Amino acid sequence: xxxxxxxxxxxxxxxxxxxxxxxxxxxxxxxxxxxxxxxxxxxxxxxxxxxxxxxxxxxxxxxxxxxxxxxxxxxxxxxxxxxxxxxxxxxxxxxxxxxxxxxxxxxxxxxxxxxxxxxxxxxxxxxxxxxxxxxxxxxxxxxxxxxxxxxxxxxxxxxxxxxxxxxxxxxxxxxxxxxxxxxxxx
Amino acid sequence: xxxxxxxxxxxxxxxxxxxxxxxxxxxxxxxxxxxxxxxxxxxxxxxxxxxxxxxxxxxxxxxxxxxxxxxxxxxxxxxxxxxxxxxxxxxxxxxxxxxxxxxxxxxxxxxxxxxxxxxxxxxxxxxxxxxxxxxxxxxxxxxxxxxxxxxxxxxxxxxxxxxxxxxxxxxxxxxxxxxxxxxxxxxxxxxxxxxxxxxxxxxxxxx
Numbered sequence: 001x002x003x004x005x006x007x008x009x010x011x012x013x014x015x016x017x018x019x020x021x022x023x024x025x026x027x028x029x030x031x032x033x034x035x036x037x038x039x040x041x042x043x044x045x046x047x048x049x050x051x052x053x054x055x056x057x058x059x060x061x062x063x064x065x066x067x068x069x070x071x072x073x074x075x076x077x078x079x080x081x082x083x084x085x086x087x088x089x090x091x092x093x094x095x096x097x098x099x100x101x102x103x104x105x106x107x108x109x110x111x112x113x114x115x116x117x118x119x120x121x122x123x124x125x126x127x128x129x130x131x132x133x134x135x136x137x138x139x140x141x142x143x144x145x146x147x148x149x150x151x152x153x154x155x156x157x158x159x160x161x162x163x164x165x166x167x168x169x170x171x172x173x174x175x176x177x178x179x180x181x182x183x184x185x186x
Numbered sequence: 187x188x189x190x191x192x193x194x195x196x197x198x199x200x201x202x203x204x205x206x207x208x209x210x211x212x213x214x215x216x217x218x219x220x221x222x223x224x225x226x227x228x229x230x231x232x233x234x235x236x237x238x239x240x241x242x243x244x245x246x247x248x249x250x251x252x253x254x255x256x257x258x259x260x261x262x263x264x265x266x267x268x269x270x271x272x273x274x275x276x277x278x279x280x281x282x283x284x285x286x287x288x289x290x291x292x293x294x295x296x297x298x299x300x301x302x303x304x305x306x307x308x309x310x311x312x313x314x315x316x317x318x319x320x321x322x323x324x325x326x327x328x329x330x331x332x333x334x335x336x337x338x339x340x341x342x343x344x345x346x347x348x349x350x351x352x353x354x355x356x357x358x359x360x361x362x363x364x365x366x367x368x369x370x371x372x373x374x375x376x377x378x379x380x381x382x383x384x385x386x387x388x389x390x391x392x393x
Contacts, residue, residue, distance in 0.1 A: 023230075023265045023266065023269040023276035023277075024274055024277055025276055028215060028218065036214070057218060057221050057225065060218070061227055064273060
């Protein structure tokens with residue numbers, strides 16, 4: 001199941017039947033992994049799991065009234081986005097008295113639990129860029145849907161994602177090179 | 187030398203991401219089932235059980251067991267029907283089916299001759315409902331004819347309707363339509379296939 005999540009343009013929800021809703025189980029099966037990735041991209045592992053649970057519980061609650069033909073993945077990512085922001089705000093309130101969510105989750109434990117350099121690199125991006133990269137390249141949303149989720153225009157989302165990718169090329173590759181270099185000297 | 191894959195485009199980026207932990211998704215799914223039940227929005231819970239007559243789908247509402255289906259009846263299609271007729275809030279959530287699964291296991295182990303489960307028969311009405319209500323009174327290990335069932339359900343002339351009621355039984359096995367056979371002693375029909383009907387009747391006869 002955790003097979004390659006090729007950008008899910010190919011699995012786009014247009015082929016959802018328009019009249020009836022399929023069993024909610026199918027929604028969880030089809031999108032559970034993507035939503036977990038979205039949550040993990042923004043939050044620490046435990047908070048990400050909580051956000052996943054809240055996302056699907058809220059989605060199941062609202063599912064019968066979801067308009068037929070809706071883009072289910074975009075709908076789920078939107079819910080996940082809001083749940084993630086709720087978690088970040090709660091964390092921020094619990095931690096230091098900052099007015100708003102810090103733009104860079106710098107070295108506050110968010111980075112520690114992931115082995116992957118790429119996830120670590122993702123987390124060094126400004127949140128807007130990170131979200132655009134994740135929502136477009138991982139969740140597979142078209143930029144128009146990314147813009148709906150985040151606010152702003154599709155072009156701005158496209159630019160932020162492009163900036164994010166090019167920043168990733170630098171930080172991700174640099175950090176792995178540095179680590180390889182260290183490994184070579186010891 | 188770098189061991190990192192080059193990020194030349196979105197494809198490389200995505201394939202460079204670590205696999206999502208299947209175990210985590212399974213655990214979260216189970217947690218969702220419990221949370222949905224607690225929130226009162228788990229309208230249809232289901233699971234499957236393996237039996238000598240193949241995998242059986244069991245589905246329950248908060249009222250009780252609402253559907254038992256054989257593989258022959260196409261579990262995916264049955265789930266879609268439940269989504270369409272009861273609620274699309276259908277989730278694989280085994281816990282609600284624990285006692286049904288246990289009683290079915292006991293039945294196949296010949297440790298149980300009658301089911302003691304809350305049933306949700308809201309979707310059956312009229313004469314069909316009367317037939318379904320009568321079927322559990324056919325004793326384990328015996329059979330009754332469609333004619334006898336029609337009479338016992340209150341309409342001796344409605345033999346064909348009794349047959350239809352058995353054929354559309356939403357709870358085969360638990361509501362024992364397999365004990366209804368033709369007056370000439372041949373098996374008649376069965377939603378799970380005649381082989382399954384034969385297996386159940388033989389199992390009950392061996393006791």
